Amino acid sequence: MEFHERTSGSAIPPSEExxxxxxxPWTVEEDVVLVNYxxxxxxxxxxxLARCAGLRRTGxxxxxxxxxxxxxxxxxxxxxxxxxxxxxxLHSRWGNRWSKIAQHLPGRTDNxxxxxWRTRVQxxxxxxxxxxxxxxxxxxxxYLWIPRLVERIRAASGNSTVAPATSDxxxxxxxxxxxxxxxxxxxxxxxxxxxxxxxxxxxxxxxVSDGFPAATxxxxxxxxxxxxVPADLTTGCWSESLPSSSSGGYADLGLPDLDQGVWWDDLWxxxxxxxxxxx
DNA sequence: AACAACCACAACCGCTTCTGA
DNA sequence: ATCAGAAGCGGTTGTGGTTGT
Numbered sequence: 135m136e137f138h139e140r141t142s143g144s145a146i147p148p149s150e151e152x153x154x155x156x157x158x159p160w161t162v163e164e165d166v167v168l169v170n171y172x173x174x175x176x177x178x179x180x181x182x183l184a185r186c187a188g189l190r191r192t193g194x195x196x197x198x199x200x201x202x203x204x205x206x207x208x209x210x211x212x213x214x215x216x217x218x219x220x221x222x223x224l225h226s227r228w229g230n231r232w233s234k235i236a237q238h239l240p241g242r243t244d245n246x247x248x249x250x251w252r253t254r255v256q257x258x259x260x261x262x263x264x265x266x267x268x269x270x271x272x273x274x275x276x277y278l279w280i281p282r283l284v285e286r287i288r289a290a291s292g293n294s295t296v297a298p299a300t301s302d303x304x305x306x307x308x309x310x311x312x313x314x315x316x317x318x319x320x321x322x323x324x325x326x327x328x329x330x331x332x333x334x335x336x337x338x339x340x341x342v343s344d345g346f347p348a349a350t351x352x353x354x355x356x357x358x359x360x361x362x363v364p365a366d367l368t369t370g371c372w373s374e375s376l377p378s379s380s381s382g383g384y385a386d387l388g389l390p391d392l393d394q395g396v397w398w399d400d401l402w403x404x405x406x407x408x409x410x411x412x413x
Numbered sequence: 414a415a416c417a418a419c420c421a422c423a424a425c426c427g428c429t430t431c432t433g434a
Numbered sequence: 435a436t437c438a439g440a441a442g443c444g445g446t447t448g449t450g451g452t453t454g455t
Contacts, residue, residue, distance in 0.1 A: 158425090194425080195425080198424065199423090245422085250422095253420070
């Protein structure tokens with residue numbers, strides 16, 4: 135911030151050190167320096183780390199580069215269906231609390247999740263001409279997107295080719311969540327139009343092992359939107375609350391693969407038809 | 414082939430929160 | 435209790451690759 139601001143209009147001339155600061159994409163050489171330095175000295179104290187390592191970067195920049203890219207346990211690339219499911223779930227509960235959400239996706243960074251949400255989820259909302267926080271869009275997620283994900287996870291687990299890095303950890307929240315969804319033990323939400331007549335209510339979140347208290351409505355302390363959550367979006371009964379996808383349900387809509395994006399174009403009409411039948 | 418439009422992701426920015434003196 | 439520096443967070447922008455015309 136500092137360099138940029140001071141060089142643009144401020145009477146305070148930038149110090150020599152600030153003038154020397156690099157910005158923009160990191161080079162391989164910088165990455166190597168940072169990784170080697172952290173390997174020896176550990177992370178933290180980012181400003182002094184940047185100085186001592188001889189990097190002409192701010193401490194913030196070093197920290198971000200390490201956390202989002204260079205850390206050995208960072209996972210990049212395709213977001214698995216389990217992870218997508220978990221992101222939808224946790225976002226419905228917490229809103230844009232990306233770092234909090236990221237804590238439950240091992241190896242994923244808040245930045246990556248945030249980007250995923252913006253580029254995929256918000257894009258689809260835009261295509262549907264509705265807000266991501268609107269009931270319409272949440273219903274799309276609830277009745278179409280999530281069941282689709284559940285089915286994909288189910289299919290994958292049937293083939294015992296489960297998504298990498300999310301399935302082999304007993305404590306893994308994504309796998310846990312998927313298990314919860316698939317088991318579909320509770321049944322109160324099916325066609326829950328009576329209890330959901332107000333369009334919002336409290337819910338009992340599935341176990342997410344951070345001891346987070348049973349949330350009422352997400353948004354919580356950050357009041358970043360007071361998102362209204364469809365009744366059973368988060369109750370673990372998705373697959374019960376809608377027509378069976380394998381017996382005349384959404385499978386019959388001929389939806390293309392979730393990741394391909396195109397199916398959303400056709401989704402809105404199908405969604406409208408179905409919702410009109412429901413509400 | 415060239416250009417524009419779009420997309421995904423990396424990085425930055427400003428603000429808030431935490432921590433230690 | 436207060437203050438300064440460090441760390442963390444969420445929103446935004448920049449960049450490079452891809453796709454369409």
